[in-house]
Amino acid sequence: MNMKPVFETPFERKGVITPGTPILPHGVERHPVPGGGSRAVPIYKGDEISILDRDGLQPGELVFFAPDKSSDAAYLGAKGQGRPEATITTLANGSRSGAKVLRALDTAGFNLGKGDGISIFAEGSRPGDMESFVAERDGLLIIAATGGPMSPERHNTTTDLILYIRRADPAAGKEDVGPSDPLxxxxxxxxxQPGNATSYEVKKGDYIQVLDVKGRECSDFQAFSMRALDKGLEREIDPTTTRSLMGSLYPQPGIFSKYWSSDQEPLIEIIQDTCGRHDTFGLACTARYYEDLGYPGHVNCSDNINKDLDQYGIRPRGGWPAINFFFNTMLDDTNAIGMDDPWSRPGDYVLLRALTDLVCISTACPCDIDPANGWNPTDIQVRTYKQNEDFSRSVGYRKSAEADVEDTKKTGFHDCFARHTRDFIEYNGYWLPNTMTNHGSIAEYWGCRDKVAVMDLSPLRKYEITGPDAEELMQLCVTRNMKKLSVGQVVYTAMCYEHGGMIDDGTVYRLGETNFRWIGGNDTSGLWLKEQAQKRGLNVWVRNSTDQLHNIAVQGRHSRDILSKIFWTPPQQPTIDELPWFRLAIARVGDVTGTSVVISRTGYSGELGYEIFCHPKDAVEIFDAVWEAGEEHGIVPLGLGALDLLRIEGGLIFAGSEFDDQTDPFEAGIGFTVPLKSKEDDFIGRTAIEERKVHPHRKLVGFEVEGGVIPSPGDCVRIGKAQVGEITSAMKSPILGKVIALGRVATTHADPGTAIEIGQLDGQQKRLKATVSAFPHFDPTKERVKGNYN
Structure with missing residues (x-):
């Protein structure tokens, strides 16, 4: 059925664009359906239903139930195929979205086994394809983005579908933004409502959710120890104590997540945060603030807090220190406090847990004279939940400004590393181990240098690039020559914008003549591949497989011996012992019947090493096999802290440190990934890179630093009074016994042996003497990576 397509567009007013607040046509709702997941949505007679396959090749299935519990595809004007097997299988996979749908079906009393399934995109689909239907009666729509686990050597990943509903009667749906469903x-x-404050009591262990209903609205929060109040003492959250104990302006979910009183008693901790941008060093808005701006008598949060807390006998304050949730304040280089519009989107929230019995108060800020609430104060929703609820810790992650928020995920290997540590930090939407209990970064480092180590690299972004024009797309978007890449070969490369600045660095795996896998550090690279394929009309699919393909790296002198004991490869594939540098093998655990994996001889440690890719469901089996085989070699688990030491010594660059979108590959120290002479085909950024190579301004170099002070990233590099560069990464090398660093300097001062000074404090008052050196500082000829150990 052909109907007018519906897509959200960024909100724009007078040249100001806010992608985080998308606008849909009047009467239209948007419901994302996760790959391998499902949604249940009420439908009313006359509603137009459109399903978008954003990435292509994602099959789906619809089931529609009427209030009388009957199910017939004809209710949507379609032809059904009977029992919806694909939906039943999808709902049984244990996903969180499936659990919600099963609860909705159970509540309504619908029997899915008697449903009449409607298959969509079953014959394959192009990116952006859409199928549409019209409801002929009221009912409940079940939609599933079907698909099972992806085999590591294949490309059958699952991706999202987007459900759009154009309501026949907009009042019947959820067009107006209201509070999202309770957790x-x-x-x-x-x-x-804006301009109000409400106090409430929370028992120890219970949870508090502060939710920004419409987005861009601040909410001040304070909490008092009930035990102290009973003694006549006022002991509330103290921002200064909190910042000092947590070492951060604003705590985040994880180990350093608590808010403390001035007596250093922890009062609450943050469990979930979908926004991540708040203020903890300012006051709730005060009468004086508005008076000084010429608005005497303006309603303010501090006075509102005073009035509502009077029932507890809490003394009034002229200005209340508070957690200013969603308030976007910042400190500049001169320690001046500034503000801008909040980062929060509709439905963003913070989930807290009470660590003692509390009296809490929350506000909806009334400020309408500055950007604090986006110039438009709106409402705040507060909910509390019982302590026996199971809420996992998470930080909201978005692939792009326009993308839906995602919870922090555990990798398939998370529980394996949790045997060795509780120190997990958020990294690009996943929890990764930082340091290991009873080890520490230095011990983990030496474990890799001297023996063998295993680390979790699952958050690396994986994208499947398939189709007749796959090689053409990759040839266009990366700097290396894809025409020279054999099946089974891996290559390290850069990906650039038109102006030559880097999007990402990563590796390309060639799994077939028309099958590539991109593995990079961020989602921007995958989104760029999709954008270029669509822009140029190429016959190719680009689909995210990150959640279908998790990986550990086994690095160190004994890595080959360990893996050769575990994995079998078919006769047409190289064995582990035969696998050369930057090649891959399709392997199985034990023998031909074992669990399938992809193994590449790659890594990020400067040592002989391999990466093992598997589906998350097989992660524990793979880890346990590696650990058991590695115990005789003294295998150690390795976290992000130690990995950073290894990669700096090895001269391996990191996004946001050695490169960004203003840095070309030559400036980032990976000019070898740009074969301008041997790659004759054009690629994105080539013209700019050619010009920048001829007229370079900066160069990545190494530094050897005198003394024992470790520079910080961003410290200036100076010759005399003039700044000639900056530090990008630094460490004290355990194996070299001295402080080393990487940094960018002007080409006129980039020769090895050049004496420079690294500026600290204001860049002038404290200087660290250093000398420009070549890098890598350790094993510059890559003998260890080649497996040649002394």
């Missing part, structure tokens, strides 16, 4: 059955659930 569980709430104890309290109340709304705070």
């Amino acid at each position: 569980a059955d709430p104890i309290l659930d109340f709304n705070i």
Whole structure:
């Protein structure tokens, strides 16, 4: 059925664009359906239903139930195929979205086994294809983005579908933004209109959710120890104590997540945060603030807090220190405090847990004279939940400004590393181990240098590039020559914008003549591949497989011996012992019947090493096999802290440190990935890179630093008074016994042996003497990577 397509567009007013607040046509709703997941949405007679396959090749299935519990595809004007086997299988896979759908079906009393399934995109689809239907009666729509686990050597990943509903009667749906559904059955659930404050009591262990209903709205929060109040003492959250104990302006979910009183008693901790941008060093808005700007008598949060807390006998304050949730304040280089519009989107929230019995107060800020609430104060929803609810820690992650928020995920190997540590930090939407209990970064480092180590690299972004024009797309988008890449070969390369600045560095795996896998550090690279394929009309699919393909790296002198004991490869594939540098093999655990993996001889440690890719469901089996085989060699688990030491010594660059979108590959120290002479085909950024190579301004170099002070990234590099560069990474090398660094300097001062000074404090008052050196500082000829150990 052909209907007018519906897509969200960024909100724009007078040249100001805010991609995070998308606008849909009047009466239209948007419901993302995760790959391998499902959604249940109420439908009303006359509603137009459109399903978008954003990436292509993602099959789906619809099931529609009427209020009388009957199911017939004809209710949507379609032809059904009977029992919806694909949906039943999808709902049984244990996904969180499937659990919600099963609850909705159970509540309504619908029997999915008697449903009439409607297959969509079953014959394959192009990116952007859409199928549409019209509801002939009221009912409940079940939609599933079907698909099972992806084999590591294949490309059958699952991706999202987007459900759009154009309501026949907009009032019947959820066009107007209201509070999102509760996370569980709430104890309290109340709304705070702008210019109001509400106090409430929370028992130890219970949870508090502060939700920004419409986005761009600040909410001040304070909490008092009930035990102290009973003694006549006021002991509330103290921002200064909190910043000092947590070492951060604003705590984040994880180990350093608590808010403390001035008595250093922890009062609350942050469990989930979908926004990540708040203020903890300012006051709730005050009467004086508005008076000084010429608005005497303006309603303000501090006065509102005073009034509502009076019932507890809490003394009034002229200005209340508070956690200013969603308030976007910042400190500049001169320690001046500034503000801008909040980062929060509709539905963003913070979930807290009470560490003692509390009296809490929340506000909806009334400020309408500055950007604090995006110039438009709106409402705040507060909910509390019982302590027996199971809420995992997470930080909201978005692939791009326009993307839907995602919770922090555990990798398939998370529980394996959790046997060795509780120190996990958020990294690009995943929890990764930072340091290991009873080890520490130095011990983990030496474990890799002297023996063998295993690390979790699952957050690396994987994208499957398939189709007749796959080689053409990759040839266009990366700097290396894809025409020279054999099946089974891996190559390290850069990906650049038109102006030559780097999007990402990463590796390309060639799994077939028309099958490539891109593995990079961020989602921007995968989104860029999609954008270029669409822009140029290429016959190719680009699909995200990050959640279908998790990987550990086994690095160190004994890595080959360990893997050769575990993995079998078919006769047409190289064995582990035969696998050369930057090649891959399709392997199985034990023998031909074992679990399938892809193994590449690659790594990020400067040592002989391999990466093992598997589906998350097989991760524990793979880890345990590696660990058991590695115990005789003294295998150690390795976290991000130690990995950073290894990669700096090895001269391996990192996004946001050695390169960004203003840095070309030559400036980033990886000019070898740009074969301008042997690659005759054009690629994105070539013209700019050619010009920048002829007229270079900066160069990545190494430094050997005198003394024992380790420079910080961003420290200036000076010759005399003039700044000639900056530090990008630095460490004290355990194996070299001295401080080393990487940094960019002007080409006129980039020769090895050049004496420079690294400026600290204001760049002038404290200087660290250093000398420009070549890099890598350790094993410059890559003998260890080649397996040649002394």
